Amino acid sequence: MTDSTKTATTPCQICNSPNAPLYATKDGLCLYKCESCGLVYLDPMLSLESVSNLYSDAYCGTTTGYFAKADKKLRRARRLLKKIRNKASGNKFLDVGCNGGFTMEAARETGFSAHGIELDGASLDYARKNFPGNDYFQGTVQQYQTTMQFDVVYCSEVIEHVSDVNSFLSAIAQLMKPNALLYLTTPDIGHWRRPKNICEWDAFCPPSHCLYFNPSNLAKLLVSHGFDIIKVRWAWKPGIRLYAKRLA
Ligand SMILES: [Zn+2]
Numbered sequence: 001m002t003d004s005t006k007t008a009t010t011p012c013q014i015c016n017s018p019n020a021p022l023y024a025t026k027d028g029l030c031l032y033k034c035e036s037c038g039l040v041y042l043d044p045m046l047s048l049e050s051v052s053n054l055y056s057d058a059y060c061g062t063t064t065g066y067f068a069k070a071d072k073k074l075r076r077a078r079r080l081l082k083k084i085r086n087k088a089s090g091n092k093f094l095d096v097g098c099n100g101g102f103t104m105e106a107a108r109e110t111g112f113s114a115h116g117i118e119l120d121g122a123s124l125d126y127a128r129k130n131f132p133g134n135d136y137f138q139g140t141v142q143q144y145q146t147t148m149q150f151d152v153v154y155c156s157e158v159i160e161h162v163s164d165v166n167s168f169l170s171a172i173a174q175l176m177k178p179n180a181l182l183y184l185t186t187p188d189i190g191h192w193r194r195p196k197n198i199c200e201w202d203a204f205c206p207p208s209h210c211l212y213f214n215p216s217n218l219a220k221l222l223v224s225h226g227f228d229i230i231k232v233r234w235a236w237k238p239g240i241r242l243y244a245k246r247l248a
Pocket residue numbers: 012013014015016017034035036037038039
């Protein structure tokens with residue numbers, strides 16, 4: 001049983017409400033749920049240094065495991081990029097958390113100039129070697145220095161890993177042209193098909209996943225950073241997939 005009197009030491013990053021009660025513990029880590037907006041978050045958060053350690057070859061044997069299904073990943077990325085291409089104008093594409101570069105390569109094939117940011121060196125080595133026509137940066141989006149402004153930002157299964165979500169989204173917004181398109185996905189803790197026992201949910205994996213959103217608090221967060229939600233895709237699996245536009 002969880003200790004219901006225990007509360008978070010930090011306020012909710014979305015609505016700033018204090019004293020979120022304990023929601024769950026896993027491997028000695030504590031997660032709290034904001035009573036106002038429902039954000040579930042790790043507290044205390046990991047330092048940037050421990051996060052970087054977490055992502056040194058995060059996917060445990062990148063070449064043998066995670067990237068073994070390279071053809072399938074590329075095919076899936078091509079299907080999605082056709083949809084993104086139809087919704088976007090301009091040709092500058094940024095992948096925040098680009099992994100092995102599959103999405104960037106699909107973006108390049110549809111006529112984008114593709115740029116990618118990734119913390120994990122092993123993933124970047126793979127991407128640089130297999131998809132050399134793209135531009136890569138190792139680090140966080142907050143560390144990314146450029147004068148470029150992007151037409152599309154793709155950010156898939158990344159925001160749940162971020163310890164300071166406001167600094168993250170503010171950095172993304174600054175890299176986008178007015179009316180530029182954001183495609184974002186993340187697990188959905190509020191989804192009707194999420195296992196009732198949170199510890200049985202495969203996406204529940206602190207400290208790697210340190211923030212757990214539902215569609216309404218994610219929308220509120222994006223709006224607070226100057227985005228307009230265009231479309232939220234219906235999802236059979238407990239995940240949120242949405243398109244947003246950076247307001248002018
Ligand atoms: Zn909140």
